[in-house]
Structure formats: C-alpha cells, structure tokens
Amino acid sequence: MRKDYQDKLYALLCDIWGYSETMFEEHKSCARMVEFLKEEGFEVQTPVADMDTAYVGVYGSGKPVICFLAEYDALHGMSQEADICKYSPLEEREQGHGCGHHLLGTGAIGAAMLYKDYLQENGISGTVKIVGCPAEEGGSGKAYLARAGFFDDADVALTWHPDNFHMVTTGSSQACIQAFFDFHGVSSHAAAAPHLGRSALDAVEIMDVGANYLREHIEPTERLHYAIVKTGGESPNVVQAEARVKYLIRSTSAKKVKALYERVCDVARGAAMITGTTVDIIFDEGLYDTLPNFALEDVLKESFLKIGIPEYTAEERAYAKAFKESFPLENALNNVPGAVIDIMALKDNIEESELCDIFVDRIHYEACEPGSTDVGDVSWVLPTAQISTACYSHGAGAHSWQWTGQGKSSIALKGAVLAAEVLADAAKSLTEKPELIEKAKAEFAKRMRGQKYECLIPADVKPHIYS
Ligand SMILES: [Zn+2]
Ligand SMILES: [Zn+2]
Missing domain, CATH: 3.30.70.360 (Alpha-Beta Plaits)
Incomplete structure (x- = not known):
C-alpha cells in the first residue's frame, strides 16, 4: 500500500483509538470516518437504520456490489496507556479498544480505498460499499443494518478482525x-x-x-x-x-x-x-450464528498467500516480546484457533517467536466457536467471509489490556494494512472472475436450504442503550 495511504490510515486509527467510544456513542469516530471517506471521494449517507453512528459510503456503479464491513466501537473497563507493557489504565477514561475495532474499521476503509482505486484506474463496472457498523460489542449494529435491508443489493460482504494470528476465518459463531x-x-x-x-x-x-x-x-x-x-x-x-x-x-x-x-x-x-x-x-x-462460505474463504486464502505476511523489524520484535511475556505461555498455547492444519507448527511459532510470522492454514469447517458476532446476521443475507491478521504479539487475546496497549503500534498498523490489501485483492478477483461470486452464491443458497433471514430483534425494538 502507498505510503501516503498508510499515513492517512494510521492517523485515522490513532484518532479512533483515542476517542474510545462504546456502543451507539461512537459519534466522534463515526464523524471522523465519514469525513475521511468523503475526502476520498465516497458518497456517504449517515445516519442510517435508526443509528446516528452508522454510515454507508458508496463509490462506483453497477455490478458487482462488494461490501466491506467497518467497526469502531470500544469496550468498557479496557482503558490502558499505549505501548506500556504493564497494566496501566488512563486516569481520564475507563473505555478502551480492547477488541481492536479502531483497526478493524480503518482496515476496512483501507480495503474500500484500494478497491475503489482499482475500479477507477481500470474504468471497470463495480460498486464498493463501505458499511460503518456501530455497536458490535453489545448493540447488534449489523443486525439492525441487515434488518433495514442495507445488504440486500450487494453480492458479497468481506471483513476481518484484528487477532494474534494471520489466517482466514472459518467455522461458525454462536x-x-x-x-x-x-x-x-x-x-x-x-x-x-x-x-x-x-x-x-x-x-x-x-x-x-x-x-x-x-x-x-x-x-x-x-x-x-x-x-x-x-x-x-x-x-x-x-x-x-x-x-x-x-x-x-x-x-x-x-x-x-x-x-x-x-x-x-x-x-x-x-x-x-x-x-x-x-x-x-x-x-x-x-x-445470528455465522454461515460460513467456503468459496469466499478460498478466494481470501489465495489473496492472503499472494500478498504474504509482513516483515517485522528487530524493534517490533522486541516490543512484541515484552507484551508476550506479560501473559503465561501455557495459556497462549491453550488458546489456539480450531481446525489448524499444522497445529505443531503454530505451537512452535507461539513458543519461539514474539508474534505470528506465519500464515496459519486451516481446513474448512462448520463447527460453532464459542462467542458471537453480528457479522452472523450479515452472513444470513449474503455470502460473507472474513480474515484475521496479527495486530498483536503472541499471548493475551481479545478484550485484554495488552490488546488495548498495542493498539497504535506499527505491528497493529501492519496488520490493518495487510487486511486492507487482502480484502481489496479478493474483491478484485471476484470482479475479474464473476464465476467466483456465482460459486459463493450457490453455496449460500445451499446452506440456507430455503430458509429466510428474519432478524431475531423484534420489529418494535430500535437501536438503544439500556442503562
Ligand atoms: Zn470483542
Ligand atoms: Zn471484536
């Protein structure tokens, strides 16, 4: 990715990390992203689906319509100084980006920018929709967007999540x-x-x-x-x-x-x-649970392997080492993703390296991993797939002070940039080979077995914060 894009995205993710706004309160984060997208030439609509902090940015026209999903909400009880490798909450606030959604949203925007450039430079038909989804943590933002039909005209949805590992997401969620x-x-x-x-x-x-x-x-x-x-x-x-x-x-x-x-x-x-x-x-x-889409997972894997894992500097490795050591190694070895093809190689990497510097290959599977995500609702409306990139050292997982603390590091930026590149490259492949979209749609139809998505949230329940 161009250096000026990386600089812009880094400034964006740092600002959102600094705002640390929790569900449905992401006013500054949403406004910052909306302004950013407008400057990049997207047509942006906000508020949408009864949510003041949701937005949809669109560029281009015609088919295919590819959605990238952005998140930007923080968590309560996750305050932490940046780059300090000991538990050290910031006195002025208690919220923090312990799930990396400041990176998630920024990386998704990066993907939309790269795919937009591709459409523009090649004069190709296609629409990129960047959907700003608030309140992933505890607010079901995407379920309201799905209920309101914001994904109905799209062909596929692609997204990602910051992680300790570089891999394609597979399986379901609760x-x-x-x-x-x-x-x-x-x-x-x-x-x-x-x-x-x-x-x-x-x-x-x-x-x-x-x-x-x-x-x-x-x-x-x-x-x-x-x-x-x-x-x-x-x-x-x-x-x-x-x-x-x-x-x-x-x-x-x-x-x-x-x-x-x-x-x-x-x-x-x-x-x-x-x-x-x-x-x-x-x-x-x-x-909803998540409906996997193996056809899209294959497209993402191909792009991931093409782009490759980032190189890390000696300083980055030293930085990651300190964070890795703040967490028991045994727990890190006990908290690995499912369906990894070479689990011993992954465990060796956890033991020997400070951070994931390999592609963690997994077999396709359908089993439900514990935990829930509102990406599930999107996956019941259209073919959807996700990747994870390592934005943090080995060791502590999501919702930890270690994740909040590493949220503005150059490793985190590399993870967000990698995610943007992989998602944009997958979108290009889907545009150049429409048969891949057809394959993903055929698989989606097969998995649905004639069922229809009916949002679990009753029609009279609007987006809300109950105290
Ligand atoms: Zn989370
Ligand atoms: Zn999350």
Missing part, C-alpha cells in the same frame, strides 16, 4: 439473545413485617438457581451467562421491591437460541410465581 428480567415485588420492614413483603431479589436469586439447574439439560455448546444489574438496594432490613437481572443466552443457531430463550423466560415466570412477584421481560439484543 447465535445469542440478551434480555433483561425485571422483577417487581412489595417492600416492607424485613423484621417487623416480612409477611407483607414480596422480594424481587428473591425472585432474581431463584431465577438464577433455576437457570443453573437448566444448564444440566441444555446442549454442551449452549451457554447461559447472567449479571444482577439491580439488587433492590443496600439495606438488608428492607424487602427489595425491584430487582433486575440481565441474561445472555447462546446457542449454535438462531432457531435453537430462540427455543432456549423461551425456556429461560419460563424459569423467570416460575421464579415470579414462587415469590409472589411479577416479571417484565425486556428484549435487549439478538444475533
């Missing part, structure tokens, strides 16, 4: 539903008149006990997590009249997660009945 359970009881003096009280906190506790028993009778790949977000107050001598628990429910498909969600709702209703309270169930968010 569908999930998040909901609040608000229990309402009656307060009273806990000693003088407990018989007059009905405890909402008891209901929450009984619901959690019920859910923990339910765990025994769900599939091993399913997950239930909860957080008590309102306990009903700090006075033990008051029967707590209001309490709230938030559940995150995951399964391997949208259909299964809906069924599991209903079982959890029954547990909540049971807890209300036992305690003489009432319960309101408030749907928060829902995401």
